[in-house]
Every structure is written in structure tokens, then in C-alpha cells.
Amino acid sequence: MKTMYWMDNHLFLLDQTKLPDKVVYFECKTYGDVIHAIKTLMVRGAPAIGVAAAFGMALAELAGENLEKVAREIKEARPTAVNLFWAVDRLLEADSALDEALLMYEEDIETNRAMGKHGAKVVDDGDTILTHCNAGALACVDYGTALGVIRAAHDEGKRIKVVCDETRPVCQGARLSVFEMQQEDIPVKLIVDSAAGRLMQEGKINKVIIGADRVAKGGVANKIGSLMVALAAKRFKVPFYVAAPKSTFDYENSIYDIEIEERDPDEVLYFGECRVAPEGTEVENPAFDVVPSDIITGIITEDGILEPF
Amino acid sequence: MKTMYWMDNHLFLLDQTKLPDKVVYFECKTYGDVIHAIKTLMVRGAPAIGVAAAFGMALAELAGENLEKVAREIKEARPTAVNLFWAVDRLLEADSALDEALLMYEEDIETNRAMGKHGAKVVDDGDTILTHCNAGALACVDYGTALGVIRAAHDEGKRIKVVCDETRPVCQGARLSVFEMQQEDIPVKLIVDSAAGRLMQEGKINKVIIGADRVAKGGVANKIGSLMVALAAKRFKVPFYVAAPKSTFDYENSIYDIEIEERDPDEVLYFGECRVAPEGTEVENPAFDVVPSDIITGIITEDGILEPF
Numbered sequence: 001m002k003t004m005y006w007m008d009n010h011l012f013l014l015d016q017t018k019l020p021d022k023v024v025y026f027e028c029k030t031y032g033d034v035i036h037a038i039k040t041l042m043v044r045g046a047p048a049i050g051v052a053a054a055f056g057m058a059l060a061e062l063a064g065e066n067l068e069k070v071a072r073e074i075k076e077a078r079p080t081a082v083n084l085f086w087a088v089d090r091l092l093e094a095d096s097a098l099d100e101a102l103l104m105y106e107e108d109i110e111t112n113r114a115m116g117k118h119g120a121k122v123v124d125d126g127d128t129i130l131t132h133c134n135a136g137a138l139a140c141v142d143y144g145t146a147l148g149v150i151r152a153a154h155d156e157g158k159r160i161k162v163v164c165d166e167t168r169p170v171c172q173g174a175r176l177s178v179f180e181m182q183q184e185d186i187p188v189k190l191i192v193d194s195a196a197g198r199l200m201q202e203g204k205i206n207k208v209i210i211g212a213d214r215v216a217k218g219g220v221a222n223k224i225g226s227l228m229v230a231l232a233a234k235r236f237k238v239p240f241y242v243a244a245p246k247s248t249f250d251y252e253n254s255i256y257d258i259e260i261e262e263r264d265p266d267e268v269l270y271f272g273e274c275r276v277a278p279e280g281t282e283v284e285n286p287a288f289d290v291v292p293s294d295i296i297t298g299i300i301t302e303d304g305i306l307e308p309f
Numbered sequence: 310m311k312t313m314y315w316m317d318n319h320l321f322l323l324d325q326t327k328l329p330d331k332v333v334y335f336e337c338k339t340y341g342d343v344i345h346a347i348k349t350l351m352v353r354g355a356p357a358i359g360v361a362a363a364f365g366m367a368l369a370e371l372a373g374e375n376l377e378k379v380a381r382e383i384k385e386a387r388p389t390a391v392n393l394f395w396a397v398d399r400l401l402e403a404d405s406a407l408d409e410a411l412l413m414y415e416e417d418i419e420t421n422r423a424m425g426k427h428g429a430k431v432v433d434d435g436d437t438i439l440t441h442c443n444a445g446a447l448a449c450v451d452y453g454t455a456l457g458v459i460r461a462a463h464d465e466g467k468r469i470k471v472v473c474d475e476t477r478p479v480c481q482g483a484r485l486s487v488f489e490m491q492q493e494d495i496p497v498k499l500i501v502d503s504a505a506g507r508l509m510q511e512g513k514i515n516k517v518i519i520g521a522d523r524v525a526k527g528g529v530a531n532k533i534g535s536l537m538v539a540l541a542a543k544r545f546k547v548p549f550y551v552a553a554p555k556s557t558f559d560y561e562n563s564i565y566d567i568e569i570e571e572r573d574p575d576e577v578l579y580f581g582e583c584r585v586a587p588e589g590t591e592v593e594n595p596a597f598d599v600v601p602s603d604i605i606t607g608i609i610t611e612d613g614i615l616e617p618f
Binding site: 020163165166167168169171174175178179182187188189190191192193194195196197198199201224225227228229231232235260268269271272273274276277278280281282283284285286288289290 | 329472474475476477478480483484487488491496497498499500501502503504505506507508510533534536537538540541544569577578580581582583585586587589590591592593594595597598599
């Protein structure tokens with residue numbers, strides 16, 4: 001199952017808001033459709049957003065749009081993941097936006113496989129690995145970053161188990177990561193986000209591996225809740241790894257200076273059709289938080305395992 | 310709105326599984342009805358469970374049951390909160406179970422008011438206070454422990470704001486604590502559990518106050534997620550208080566030796582009628598975790614603020 005594919009000069013995106021119940025592809029005929037899909041989380045995950053944005057630029061090129069203007073619009077779709085900026089800027093410098101997007105599509109899979117190979121070295125036979133949100137094939141073109149490392153270790157014959165945080169409010173852990181692990185026949189267990197600390201307290205978790213929306217000076221921005229998982233890992237001496245391609249690295253900015261996206265209160269107030277809290281409840285819904293460098297064991301990249309900076 | 314009341318020799322329990330949408334009382338005609346209500350979370354919160362159990366004993370006494378046998382059955386309803394044990398043992402030594410239960414009912418409110426008075430001293434004008442789960446009037450006969458402290462500070466004229474974690478899986482924070490604060494016109498905001506760390510990282514939280522299911526040697530057992538909130542509070546130097554009546558204290562056992570209740574996977578797999586994860590997903594659902602003493606600032610009791618032991 002591919003997160004996206006290009007066919008007949010249109011981009012087809014797997015609508016991840018409907019997973020795991022329905023496998024439906026959303027056809028993007030214009031770059032506006034791509035922006036809509038990014039904003040509504042039909043496509044999510046830093047690497048996947050980057051490649052989808054690249055195809056958005058290709059659609060704009062085919063339609064004869066002003067690419068500088070389109071680039072600005074696409075960059076505003078989601079402010080935290082740096083891959084969006086990286087992809088769009090790279091496309092602006094390319095001779096053909098479509099050729100470059102297709103190249104990035106292939107590169108993403110290669111990058112993830114390289115990351116998996118490096119990352120698998122820190123996974124031991126018998127490990128139970130906790131992951132937060134979905135940094136899997138569904139967050140990329142294929143294979144995944146954090147779940148790519150797990151896939152690679154599993155493919156090497158290591159007997160591993162995975163624990164997924166449900167990852168409120170949008171439940172990418174419960175809906176997407178559990179689903180991916182089940183597809184691969186990797187033993188997987190679901191917990192609520194707030195149970196991660198308890199499992200570490202009981203010695204039930206050997207490693208934590210998560211993805212990243214941006215790696216910058218001082219730490220890593222990733223899905224809300226990553227910080228609390230990292231603090232628990234620190235307390236209970238569980239190695240805490242971030243798996244992220246170099247395209248996620250921002251050497252310019254402090255992680256504390258970047259914009260953290262605030263999302264729709266309804267994500268928190270409703271679960272599907274089911275309302276969680278009394279009507280009229282005020283909500284704060286930051287999509288990401290920051291894991292400070294001092295509580296990160298290492299960053300798994302396509303070039304090897306690096307120190308946070 | 311009372312959590313419970315005694316009328317015509319029956320116990321009426323506010324069915325908290327239906328809040329905030331419906332206000333319905335469940336009539337307990339037998340001690341078996343009380344056990345059912347405790348197990349299914351119609352009544353929850355350590356102090357409320359204690360008093361409900363006492364009325365369960367009173368129902369058994371009126372029916373001429375063997376109280377020693379009934380006591381054993383009631384104690385098995387939920388293993389972690391020590392109030393259940395405390396209440397039932399106290400009733401066994403009483404001349405009249407009903408009189409003693411009615412006394413405990415009144416005492417609970419007095420205890421909470423005393424706790425509120427002591428606890429309000431640590432609350433400053435302008436504070437934003439984070440709370441986890443519901444340690445409010447709904448967790449007691451009335452007034453509440455952690456939310457009792459907030460009520461007392463509010464009644465003293467301190468301008469405070471409250472942030473409630475939603476408290477997955479059963480969402481006592483979103484459904485009950487938000488509701489209680491709205492009823493009191495105390496400004497309240499809802500966040501997902503995993504956002505607590507981010508708000509502290511941003512300096513938006515001045516104090517954390519939670520309840521307790523058991524205070525024992527080495528720490529406090531409370532709703533799953535309390536540990537991760539406490540670790541974030543420690544990291545960001547936010548004072549972390551537990552509000553708990555002395556009936557919650559267990560001086561005999563280490564907090565690491567007590568039984569932590571594992572609850573039904575469906576609590577995690579479903580939100581109301583809405584399914585969260587793929588069918589057949591394996592779940593681990595511990596109801597409580599342990600906050601170690603070294604990361605607790607103080608324990609607010611009816612006798613004043615004590616050090617954890």
C-alpha cells in the first residue's frame with residue numbers, strides 16, 4: 001500500500017483520515033488540492049508532506065502557474081515540519097518540477113532503507129520498542145523512519161515487540177502504527193499515551209524510537225507527547241532515539257524559535273462522531289512539542305547515528 | 310449535585326459514566342449493586358468509593374448478610390484505592406453499619422473542606438493550575454480533594470485558571486473535571502494528556518494538583534498518566550502537589566508492592582461507540598501508575614501539607 005503515487009499527471013494520496021477502516025485515494029488535480037490534503041491530514045508525516053508538496057509544485061508547473069507564488073502558498077500549509085520548506089525550495093531550483101518530484105519520491109524510499117539499516121544496529125533481539133504517533137511507511141512514501149528501523153530489525157530476524165501510544169488527538173498511533181505493524185506481522189500492543197511512563201516504570205520497554213518534524217539547534221520538534229515520553233525514558237534509563245532523514249534537519253534555527261502549529265479544537269473535542277467534553281469547552285491543541293537534546297540518545301539518519309545538536 | 314445520597318434505605322449513586330450528557334442516579338438496593346457500580350465506574354474516585362462501600366455494608370447489614378463475607382467481596386471490587394479497605398474495615402468495627410456510613414458521608418465533606426483550606430495556601434493569585442483525572446466533588450461525596458483546593462482558592466478570591474488533561478481512556482478530566490469547573494465558573498481549558506509537558510515547557514502552568522488512590526511508602530498511586538505529568542513538572546520546575554485525605558494513606562506497604570488494576574481493553578479500543586484502533590488489537594490498560602516521592606512537592610491533607618514518605 002503506497003502513501004501516494006503519480007498517474008496521468010495527477011497525484012493520488014492515500015486518505016489517512018479514513019484509515020484503518022477504509023483504503024481510499026484522494027486525487028489531486030491542482031496544487032490547491034495538495035494544500036487541502038496537507039492541511040486536513042489526509043497526508044501527514046514530515047517526509048510524506050515534503051514529497052506531496054513537491055508533486056504539488058509539479059501540478060502547478062503543468063498548469064503554468066507562477067511557481068514562486070505557489071511555493072509561498074504551499075509553505076503556509078503547515079508551519080512546523082521543515083521538509084515542506086526543503087522540498088519546495090529544492091523544486092524551485094530544478095529544471096523540471098515533475099522530474100525532481102519523481103526523483104524525491106524514489107530518494108525517500110532509499111533514504112528510509114538506509115536509515116533502517118543504521119538504526120537496526122541499536123535494536124537488540126528480544127527488545128520491546130515504544131513508538132509515538134506514526135513515523136511509518138504512512139508518514140513517508142514507503143518503509144518509514146522510526147517504523148523503518150523496526151522493519152529493518154525485524155527483517156534481520158530480531159524478535160522484537162512494538163508498543164504504540166494511541167497519540168491523541170488524531171490517534172495516528174492507534175489507527176496507523178498499529179495497522180502497519182499488524183500488516184507486517186510484528187507483535188504490537190496499544191496503550192493510551194499516558195501509560196508510556198508506567199510501562200517504563202515496570203521495565204517493560206527497552207528502547208523508544210520516534211520520528212521528527214524538525215531537528216534543529218537544541219532539540220527535536222515532534223508530535224505532541226514526544227517530550228513526556230522522552231522525560232519518562234530519561235527517568236527510567238531507556239535509550240531514546242529519533243529517526244529522521246537529513247531533510248528534516250534545520251541547522252539555522254533554534255528549536256525554540258520555530259512555530260508550533262496550533263490545530264482545530266474539534267480534534268480534541270470529538271473522537272469521530274463522539275463528543276469527549278461538554279459543549280463550549282475551551283481547548284488548547286498544540287500539534288507538536290520539543291524534545292530537548294540532552295534527553296535524546298541519538299538521531300538515526302541515512303548517514304548513520306548522529307548526536308543531537 | 311451530590312455524588313450519592315441515602316434515601317428510603319437505598320443508596321442512590323450519580324452514574325458518572327453518563328456525565329456530562331445525562332444526570333442519572335443508579336439505585337443500589339443490595340450490596341451487590343454497589344459492587345457493580347464500583348466496578349463499572351458509575352462511582353469512582355478513592356473517597357467516593359470508600360463511602361459507597363460503607364453504604365454497601367449498610368445495605369448488607371439491613372439484609373442480614375454475613376458482614377465479614379460481604380467485606381471480602383467488596384474489597385475485591387477494585388484493588389488499588391486503599392479507601393475501599395479502610396472504609397470496609399472501619400464498618401466491621403462499628404456498632405451500626407448504617408450510622409457509621411452516614412457519619413463517614415458527613416466526614417468526607419468536612420475533610421475535603423479542611424484540605425481545601427490548607428491547600429489554598431500554596432495557590433497564588435493568577436495561577437494556572439493543571440489537574441489530571443477528576444479529584445473533584447464527583448470523586449468524593451462533595452467538594453473534592455484536588456478540585457476542592459482549587460474551589461477553596463477560588464472562594465478566597467484568587468483569580469485562578471485550570472487546565473484539565475482529558476485523561477484517557479475514560480476521560481474523567483474531559484467529562485467530569487471540565488464540567489465541575491464550568492459549573493463553578495472557574496476558567497477552564499481542556500488539553501490532551503500528552504500536551505501537559507508542552508504547556509509546562511512554555512511556562513503556562515504554575516502548579517500541578519492531583520488526587521491519589523493510595524499514598525504509601527515511596528510514593529503515590531494515582532490515575533494512569535500522573536507519573537508523566539509529575540516528571541514534566543520536575544523538569545520544568547513546576548510545584549507538584551497531591552491532595553489526599555489521610556484515609557488514603559497506607560503506612561504499611563511500599564507503593565511498589567501494591568496491586569495496580571488492569572482494566573478492560575475496550576476502554577482503550579472504543580470511545581463511546583467509536584472504535585479507535587483496528588479490530589483485534591492487543592491492549593495494555595493499567596488504571597494507575599506510581600509517582601515517586603522525590604518528585605512530589607507536598608501532600609495536601611486535612612491536617613496540613615505533609616512530606617511524602
